Amino acid sequence: MTTPTLLVLDAEPLPRLGRLAGRVRIEHADGSTLAERLPHADVLLVWDFTSHAVRRAWPGEGPRPRWVHTASAGVDHLLCPELAASDTVVTNARGVFDGPIAEYVAGLVLAFAKDLPRTLRLQRERTWLHRETRRVAGTRACVVGSGPIGRAVAGTLEALGVRTALVGRAARDGVHGPEDLDRLLARADWVVAAAPLTEETRGMFDARRFGLMQPSAHFVNVGRGELVVEDALVRAVRDRWIAGAALDVFTAEPLAGGSPLWELDGVVVSPHMSGDTVGWRDELAAQFVELYELWEAGRPLENVVDKRRGYVPGH
Amino acid sequence: MTTPTLLVLDAEPLPRLGRLAGRVRIEHADGSTLAERLPHADVLLVWDFTSHAVRRAWPGEGPRPRWVHTASAGVDHLLCPELAASDTVVTNARGVFDGPIAEYVAGLVLAFAKDLPRTLRLQRERTWLHRETRRVAGTRACVVGSGPIGRAVAGTLEALGVRTALVGRAARDGVHGPEDLDRLLARADWVVAAAPLTEETRGMFDARRFGLMQPSAHFVNVGRGELVVEDALVRAVRDRWIAGAALDVFTAEPLAGGSPLWELDGVVVSPHMSGDTVGWRDELAAQFVELYELWEAGRPLENVVDKRRGYVPGH
Numbered sequence: 001m002t003t004p005t006l007l008v009l010d011a012e013p014l015p016r017l018g019r020l021a022g023r024v025r026i027e028h029a030d031g032s033t034l035a036e037r038l039p040h041a042d043v044l045l046v047w048d049f050t051s052h053a054v055r056r057a058w059p060g061e062g063p064r065p066r067w068v069h070t071a072s073a074g075v076d077h078l079l080c081p082e083l084a085a086s087d088t089v090v091t092n093a094r095g096v097f098d099g100p101i102a103e104y105v106a107g108l109v110l111a112f113a114k115d116l117p118r119t120l121r122l123q124r125e126r127t128w129l130h131r132e133t134r135r136v137a138g139t140r141a142c143v144v145g146s147g148p149i150g151r152a153v154a155g156t157l158e159a160l161g162v163r164t165a166l167v168g169r170a171a172r173d174g175v176h177g178p179e180d181l182d183r184l185l186a187r188a189d190w191v192v193a194a195a196p197l198t199e200e201t202r203g204m205f206d207a208r209r210f211g212l213m214q215p216s217a218h219f220v221n222v223g224r225g226e227l228v229v230e231d232a233l234v235r236a237v238r239d240r241w242i243a244g245a246a247l248d249v250f251t252a253e254p255l256a257g258g259s260p261l262w263e264l265d266g267v268v269v270s271p272h273m274s275g276d277t278v279g280w281r282d283e284l285a286a287q288f289v290e291l292y293e294l295w296e297a298g299r300p301l302e303n304v305v306d307k308r309r310g311y312v313p314g315h
Numbered sequence: 316m317t318t319p320t321l322l323v324l325d326a327e328p329l330p331r332l333g334r335l336a337g338r339v340r341i342e343h344a345d346g347s348t349l350a351e352r353l354p355h356a357d358v359l360l361v362w363d364f365t366s367h368a369v370r371r372a373w374p375g376e377g378p379r380p381r382w383v384h385t386a387s388a389g390v391d392h393l394l395c396p397e398l399a400a401s402d403t404v405v406t407n408a409r410g411v412f413d414g415p416i417a418e419y420v421a422g423l424v425l426a427f428a429k430d431l432p433r434t435l436r437l438q439r440e441r442t443w444l445h446r447e448t449r450r451v452a453g454t455r456a457c458v459v460g461s462g463p464i465g466r467a468v469a470g471t472l473e474a475l476g477v478r479t480a481l482v483g484r485a486a487r488d489g490v491h492g493p494e495d496l497d498r499l500l501a502r503a504d505w506v507v508a509a510a511p512l513t514e515e516t517r518g519m520f521d522a523r524r525f526g527l528m529q530p531s532a533h534f535v536n537v538g539r540g541e542l543v544v545e546d547a548l549v550r551a552v553r554d555r556w557i558a559g560a561a562l563d564v565f566t567a568e569p570l571a572g573g574s575p576l577w578e579l580d581g582v583v584v585s586p587h588m589s590g591d592t593v594g595w596r597d598e599l600a601a602q603f604v605e606l607y608e609l610w611e612a613g614r615p616l617e618n619v620v621d622k623r624r625g626y627v628p629g630h
Contacts, residue, residue, distance in 0.1 A: 107425030128569035159474035254443035
């Protein structure tokens with residue numbers, strides 16, 4: 001058997017693939033060389049998960065990798081129709097980000113409830129101003145996205161006493177279907193977007209849906225920027241349809257310096273880092289190495305994406 | 316039976332004692348009139364729990380209230396030797412602040428782990444700067460104070476996966492004694508002060524104890540400012556003996572405008588409000604009314620403070 005070729009769509013720092021040394025020929029590509037190298041690769045590791053190069057470079061016909069793995073939970077940046085239609089297997093980093101993102105959401109929910117951004121603002125002015133803040137226990141959350149991230153978010157919020165409803169693509173045990181979404185949004189104190197970006201979810205948080213929410217509600221986006229109609233969100237916060245938002249993802253990243261979101265009262269902007277805790281890159285690399293060993297042994301891969309749906313179908 | 320006299324040491328807004336109307340003669344006092352009115356009162360409600368007037372005004376001899384209730388968890392502001400030696404019963408607001416304070420501590424722990432203060436700072440500069448943050452699950456907390464507040468803090472942190480050790484006045488089931496404190500401080504990621512202020516706890520967080528902590532550790536004070544030697548804390552944060560602190564209580568409140576704590580990098584200053592969630596005043600008043608009805612019926616009071624120890628002895 002010839003040594004397989006693993007092509008890595010690079011980002012700094014490079015992945016630690018130590019255990020694979022000698023068992024695989026590792027080649028590297030960036031956006032400009034990917035198209036030329038893809039046909040000769042057996043496996044593609046999309047280490048630069050911010051790149052959309054795979055969509056552009058994927059060969060329509062002829063030789064192509066049999067397996068593509070992306071070091072991200074979302075696969076929206078690589079799923080082009082040709083890849084979706086091919087017999088190439090796509091896997092993702094399911095599992096790595098769940099706990100970190102759940103903690104990030106809990107932290108932002110608590111920060112809003114305890115008025116922490118204002119506390120920090122008053123501190124800068126050396127102003128002692130007592131306020132009454134909110135309990136989190138007993139409030140209601142609506143978490144949109146019932147995959148591992150959404151479920152981890154729900155579990156952590158419930159551990160804090162928040163009554164949490166999960167909304168998925170279809171109703172199932174413990175998960176509401178889309179038909180319940182509007183009703184759940186209307187009574188939620190916290191609306192969390194943790195869904196994959198698909199044709200069904202793109203722009204789902206629009207003016208109408210922000211209009212359903214309570215003026216005291218906060219919106220938290222840890223999914224994808226394109227789940228949200230950003231202009232509608234800006235207006236909803238500015239006009240106090242909702243109380244505020246914590247946004248870790250944006251339609252265009254990095255967020256443009258001129259975006260009104262940076263300075264909108266009640267909005268917290270973070271740079272797409274909610275899932276990235278110390279050691280995350282090593283964890284992503286280790287996860288790929290484990291999958292590689294399954295692939296090498298001819299065993300079924302885990303975290304296989306349903307390319308038609310755009311995510312790994314859940315339990 | 317003559318109508319009992321309830322003297323209220325006032326603060327705005329006044330307590331809602333509606334249910335007691337007609338059953339008790341309500342009189343009011345402030346710091347300047349307390350000494351004159353105390354001898355004629357059967358019951359004293361210390362509604363202004365920021366005042367130290369009771370210590371000054373408590374009669375050494377002669378008539379005095381048979382019962383003093385304070386609308387606070389701590390009793391350090393009223394326990395003078397004469398009151399401690401008398402047969403007057405002292406009760407506190409045990410139970411009202413546990414959940415709110417636990418949420419506040421969890422919120423600050425998450426904010427530090429997720430680097431939220433810096434996120435907000437970068438946002439003001441419209442700077443997109445990805446960082447790796449910390450998991451909270453798997454870290455270690457040392458909560459000093461094993462009363463209801465300390466136990467609620469521990470419970471909430473444990474719900475987030477934090478391995479939490481409680482330290483109390485004496486070792487008992489699930490609680491470490493003071494002999495374990497230094498060892499626990501040395502390995503904690505989060506040190507939470509939630510102890511009552513007594514002669515044993517005053518100044519317990521001093522230069523030596525901050526010196527035991529890890530450079531990555533954060534200190535959270537939701538107990539009393541005097542638990543801490545404030546100068547030592549300032550130096551510990553400034554010299555990076557510890558990574559930071561969230562302080563809701565201070566030796567002198569409001570915190571003086573000239574205190575270095577306001578601008579110390581890594582320190583969050585909040586104005587003694589961690590337990591004060593919407594409705595807290597009504598809850599405090601309702602708690603007093605319930606205790607009053609026990610007292611009126613000649614039944615044993617709840618939340619009775621051990622005046623020698625300075626807190627309500629625990630389970």
